[in-house]
Each structure stands twice: as structure tokens, then as C-alpha cells.
Amino acid sequence: MSSDKQEADGTERQSARPSNDMSDFGDSGEKDEYVVLKYLTAHVPDTYRPFILSKWLRSFRYGAPILKQVPSDIFYVFYGELIDKLLKKRDSFCRMAVLADDHDVILGFSVTRFQVLDYIYVHKDCRRQGIARSLLPGGIKYVTHLTKLGHKIMDNNPKYDHLSFNLFA
16 A cells, blocks of 8 residues: 545545556556545445445355355345345445546455455456455454355465454354
8 A cells, every 4th residue: 555544524545556457447558546445334425335236246146156056036135135234334344446536446345344354356357466455454353255266365375364254253
């Protein structure tokens, strides 16, 4: 992170420059800077909520093979309600990685509370650039949603040995 800043509206902003080209997200071939916006989940702007809900639902359903066994109509209705409840918790935070010059371009997000990571998502074209790392606060001990990719990352990287999967955290 190159800078941290507390805004008057209570959001925190962090600036960073990714290590790889993200030309699909900007108008130029240059590396675009992104910022991380931090909100209490209850105060995430309405413009971001549909993105969070759709990406969380879709990436979790297709990233966790067992969930494909649940009929689509049941999964999307009932799991959508669960995510909505998590996003209304007063003790949760949502961090959004967005392009610095266009906050409508979302690169990824995380939803956390205390020592719990409920979910993290980074667009497939933006992975391996440190964005997920910038979306995680320190002190996370538990993960409540785990995809195949998340499982692989936790199992193959010693720096995540302190994390435990706990669906009920």
C-alpha cells in the first residue's frame, strides 16, 4: 500500500499500484492504480451491493463443487438471503478494491468481522497482483466460506497456516 487515509464519511482509502498489467480495466495499457475503500457493511453504497451479491453467489456456487448439487433456484434464493443478512451485520466491514480514477470499476472485495473472513473475491484477471492481500485486515483466524481455490491457497501456503475453516464462526 502506498498510502492510508481516513475520509470524512468514515471510509478508509488505501492506494496501491498492482504489479501486473490490468489493461482490461483501464483505457490505457499502463498499470492502473487502485484504492481500497472500507465501509461498515451496513453502509456499503447501494451501487456496490448488487455486485457483491452476484459475485459472491456465483463464485461461491461454482467454486465449491458440493453447492452445484443444490438446485439453482433454491441456492440463489436462500443463499442470497444469508449473504444479505451478513451484509446487514453492524460489526462487519466490506473492503472494495476499485480503480483509483473510476470507482465504478470493482476489482475485488472482502467481507470481514473481528477475526473472521466471511468472503473474499478478486476478479480472475486481477489475481496474483496483491489485491486480495490489500483487502484483508490483520488478525484473521477463521474463514467461513471456502472455495476450491481458497482451499488450495490455504493448504499450499505456509503463511496461512494460522487460518481455520469454521462455517459457524
